[in-house]
Amino acid sequence: MPPEPHIEAMTDLPPLALTRLTLSRFRSYPALDLATDAPVVVLAGENGAGKTNLLEAISLLVPGRGLRGARIGELGHRAAGESAGGLWAVAGRFVTPLGPLTLGTGVEDAAATRRTFRLDGAPPRAQADIAARAAAVWLTPQMDRLFQDGASARRRFLDRLVWALEPSHAREVAAYDTAMAERNRLLADGRADPAWLDALEDQMAQHGVAVAAARRMLLARLNAALAGGIAGAFPAAVATLDCSVDASLAEVPALAAEDRFRAALAAGRGLDASSGGARLGPHRADLVLTHAPKGLAAALCSTGEQKALLVGIVLAHAALITASRGAAPLLLLDEVAAHLDNARREALFAALPGLGAQVFLTGTEAEIFAPLSPAALLLTVRPGEAVARGAGARFGAAQRRVSGV
Amino acid sequence: MMGPELERLVMLLAKLPGFGPRSARRAALSLLQKREVLMRPLADALLAAAEAIRPCSVCGNLDTTDPCGLCADARRDRATICVVETVGDLWALERAHAHKGLYHVLGGTLSALAGQRPEDLSVEPLLRRAASGEVREVILATSATVDGQTTAHYLAGRLRDTGVAVTRLAHGVPVGGELGYLDDGTLTAALASRRPA
Ligand SMILES: [Zn+2]
Numbered sequence: 001m002p003p004e005p006h007i008e009a010m011t012d013l014p015p016l017a018l019t020r021l022t023l024s025r026f027r028s029y030p031a032l033d034l035a036t037d038a039p040v041v042v043l044a045g046e047n048g049a050g051k052t053n054l055l056e057a058i059s060l061l062v063p064g065r066g067l068r069g070a071r072i073g074e075l076g077h078r079a080a081g082e083s084a085g086g087l088w089a090v091a092g093r094f095v096t097p098l099g100p101l102t103l104g105t106g107v108e109d110a111a112a113t114r115r116t117f118r119l120d121g122a123p124p125r126a127q128a129d130i131a132a133r134a135a136a137v138w139l140t141p142q143m144d145r146l147f148q149d150g151a152s153a154r155r156r157f158l159d160r161l162v163w164a165l166e167p168s169h170a171r172e173v174a175a176y177d178t179a180m181a182e183r184n185r186l187l188a189d190g191r192a193d194p195a196w197l198d199a200l201e202d203q204m205a206q207h208g209v210a211v212a213a214a215r216r217m218l219l220a221r222l223n224a225a226l227a228g229g230i231a232g233a234f235p236a237a238v239a240t241l242d243c244s245v246d247a248s249l250a251e252v253p254a255l256a257a258e259d260r261f262r263a264a265l266a267a268g269r270g271l272d273a274s275s276g277g278a279r280l281g282p283h284r285a286d287l288v289l290t291h292a293p294k295g296l297a298a299a300l301c302s303t304g305e306q307k308a309l310l311v312g313i314v315l316a317h318a319a320l321i322t323a324s325r326g327a328a329p330l331l332l333l334d335e336v337a338a339h340l341d342n343a344r345r346e347a348l349f350a351a352l353p354g355l356g357a358q359v360f361l362t363g364t365e366a367e368i369f370a371p372l373s374p375a376a377l378l379l380t381v382r383p384g385e386a387v388a389r390g391a392g393a394r395f396g397a398a399q400r401r402v403s404g405v
Numbered sequence: 406m407m408g409p410e411l412e413r414l415v416m417l418l419a420k421l422p423g424f425g426p427r428s429a430r431r432a433a434l435s436l437l438q439k440r441e442v443l444m445r446p447l448a449d450a451l452l453a454a455a456e457a458i459r460p461c462s463v464c465g466n467l468d469t470t471d472p473c474g475l476c477a478d479a480r481r482d483r484a485t486i487c488v489v490e491t492v493g494d495l496w497a498l499e500r501a502h503a504h505k506g507l508y509h510v511l512g513g514t515l516s517a518l519a520g521q522r523p524e525d526l527s528v529e530p531l532l533r534r535a536a537s538g539e540v541r542e543v544i545l546a547t548s549a550t551v552d553g554q555t556t557a558h559y560l561a562g563r564l565r566d567t568g569v570a571v572t573r574l575a576h577g578v579p580v581g582g583e584l585g586y587l588d589d590g591t592l593t594a595a596l597a598s599r600r601p602a
Binding site: 175178179181182183185186189193195196198199200202203207 | 515516517518522523551552554555556557558559562563
């Protein structure tokens with residue numbers, strides 16, 4: 001037996017990095033235990049091999065619905081003939097600026113309607129405790145539709161960007177939605193008690209302005225970062241909101257914006273009742289993206305330009321998270337090379353090391369990622385398994401990065 | 406395998422908050438194993454409580470006397486009424502010794518989606534108490550949920566005509582935080598730093 005190669009110390013791992021991923025009955029994987037201790041992890045395999053499932057598993061280690069927005073019932077492994085998946089679990093071991101961390105998630109009880117978390121083995125006090133320790137951002141082929149889809153998809157995209165920096169944003173959005181649903185019901189009942197409507201509109205105004213202000217703050221920081229060239233060779237987008245409350249915030253302080261929104265809701269009760277819900281408010285906001293160098297609405301750009309704009313936004317967002325937390329989020333890039341031409345692909349690969357983020361990339365052709373090879377761990381994904389390429393593979397030199405390579 | 410008596414016992418236990426079928430079976434088994442030291446005394450206590458304990462016709466608290474012990478206590482400040490959602494919230498404030506005045510239990514929060522309307526809550530009795538002339542301040546101690554805050558805002562509007570001071574618990578209670586889950590120190594601080602509604 002040759003001596004065990006000396007595995008390079010993890011000093012060149014980014015401050016936040018996933019070093020090991022364990023799956024149990026998750027999607028296409030009955031079981032998997034995978035070392036991922038490299039700054040760049042490439043998952044190569046044919047379509048349907050389960051590459052995206054691995055990125056999804058990682059995305060579920062932070063709160064939210066993961067990169068597919070899946071319901072928990074869809075996530076369990078299904079053996080041949082089984083109609084529904086059951087219990088499942090995903091666990092990850094991390095290095096973080098505050099020391100090692102183990103995060104777990106899954107469904108522990110067949111009757112559960114939500115997945116549960118474990119933080120170092122114990123239930124966390126709040127999901128924000130997890131969000132404070134680990135973060136991930138992603139770019140998937142589904143997001144290519146962002147410019148063609150309706151405003152609600154863009155709003156969810158924006159809220160996820162905000163929420164990654166401001167964990168309380170999800171609670172504010174939920175509180176606003178609750179107050180609005182209550183008011184809609186009251187208006188639909190036709191027995192509207194003005195004092196009750198006043199109270200609900202006060203809640204909508206408070207939470208709605210908080211939601212709009214958090215979005216506005218994020219977009220200002222994102223636009224500044226993009227204008228400053230943070231996305232390197234990727235075209236800067238200018239992001240604005242089409243939202244009545246955002247327009248108020250551009251003119252008056254938050255408390256005055258609350259008063260305006262409250263007054264608009266009170267004045268609009270009759271019309272809202274006949275149209276089946278509130279016609280104005282941050283729940284109707286649309287994210288408007290413009291290709292800054294061309295001055296062209298993103299929806300009118302080519303598919304390749306749209307992809308490049310999205311890459312720029314995701315890179316800028318990752319940089320904002322790094323600036324505010326001191327550690328870059330994990331970057332999950334699913335089939336990112338697909339719509340990028342060679343020049344853009346090279347620009348992306350050139351930008352990645354400077355982000356200080358651990359990057360996971362998927363693709364059908366491993367060779368595409370060869371420029372990343374000095375830092376990369378290449379994993380070949382086949383249905384139900386993912387294995388490190390052995391020594392002699394043309395990508396990198398060995399199964400693990402070895403000292404001196 | 407389970408007789409009808411046992412099945413009924415498990416079925417009833419499973420209706421208790423925090424209980425499901427599995428914990429109900431465990432509780433039933435535990436009761437049967439401690440028949441003399443636990444099961445019979447518990448049955449007696451349940452019967453006695455069911456006979457003796459009634460909601461207070463003034464404040465809605467649960468007690469063996471009507472008016473309840475709190476309403477009848479001459480040492481309590483009769484000029485201040487603290488409005489809570491449930492008797493559980495009243496107990497939480499009493500445990501923390503956070504409030505020296507009287508209480509008013511609403512019986513829930515407003516919720517159009519859950520079908521809880523103002524007439525389903527103890528709103529009119531509160532307005533009558535507030536207008537009685539004896540009361541100077543009404544403290545709205547509903548939870549920091551959307552429903553709790555909506556209810557507080559609604560009550561503040563309805564109480565405006567009575568002329569009494571209406572205050573709310575201070576911020577610092579997180580959004581979605583319910584009163585019963587707060588520790589005593591937080592409750593006392595929230596009550597001490599209340600603000601005009
Ligand atoms: Zn009483």
